[in-house]
Amino acid sequence: MEVVFIRHGQSEANADGIIQGRVDYGLSGQGRDQALRTAAALRDYNPYRVYTSPLSRAAETAKIINRRHNAEIVILDDLIEYDLGEFEGLTVAQVFERFPRVPGRLKSGEPFHTLAPGAESDADVDIRAERALDEILNSGLPRIIVVAHLGLLERIIKKASASFKLELDPGPAAWPLKNCSITHFDFNPLSPRLICFNEVLHL
Numbered sequence: 001m002e003v004v005f006i007r008h009g010q011s012e013a014n015a016d017g018i019i020q021g022r023v024d025y026g027l028s029g030q031g032r033d034q035a036l037r038t039a040a041a042l043r044d045y046n047p048y049r050v051y052t053s054p055l056s057r058a059a060e061t062a063k064i065i066n067r068r069h070n071a072e073i074v075i076l077d078d079l080i081e082y083d084l085g086e087f088e089g090l091t092v093a094q095v096f097e098r099f100p101r102v103p104g105r106l107k108s109g110e111p112f113h114t115l116a117p118g119a120e121s122d123a124d125v126d127i128r129a130e131r132a133l134d135e136i137l138n139s140g141l142p143r144i145i146v147v148a149h150l151g152l153l154e155r156i157i158k159k160a161s162a163s164f165k166l167e168l169d170p171g172p173a174a175w176p177l178k179n180c181s182i183t184h185f186d187f188n189p190l191s192p193r194l195i196c197f198n199e200v201l202h203l
Helices: 012-016 028-039 056-066 093-098 102-109 124-136 150-163
Strands: 001-005 051-054 071-077 143-148 184-185 193-199
Touching: 001 150, 012 028, 028 056, 051 056, 051 093, 051 124, 056 143, 093 102, 124 143, 124 150, 143 150, 150 184
Parallel strands: 001 143, 051 071, 051 143
Antiparallel strands: 001 184, 184 193
């Protein structure tokens, strides 16, 4: 089984520097172009199924990529992005203004997404990521595309790597995942491998 994980194309919120979380922004013009370029890069992949988050920026990316393949598209609710609580819909500057303790806590090493009042916890996202990964791997299909979001994909890719005892290449320094980046795994149980990670040469 091969699985290609793709972060959605640039959204309108990405372009404007707005924190999204569960807020449902669509793709920007650049995001649609990125999705088209990703579709071209995967023209010979021929997936049997495409899983996508229900949010528009991921679902639209999935549809654009799937035009070349006409595979089954399955909306998987567990692929939705982190709920970022009171940070959603704000810019980073607005977050710093409304929550003046955040800059200092960031400097002390606390992750940005954990500082949002009302945000979903990493533990809860890990549960969703594990459920989603299990559904994908238990599908029994030889080639799959998964389109989702920055935070969720980070958790699911790390889980997949750990499950198959694969080290991320070129390693954690390459995070975060870029818009319409490709991360490609071969989950052959005899010789699993990470084919590419956060690849954007096609863009």
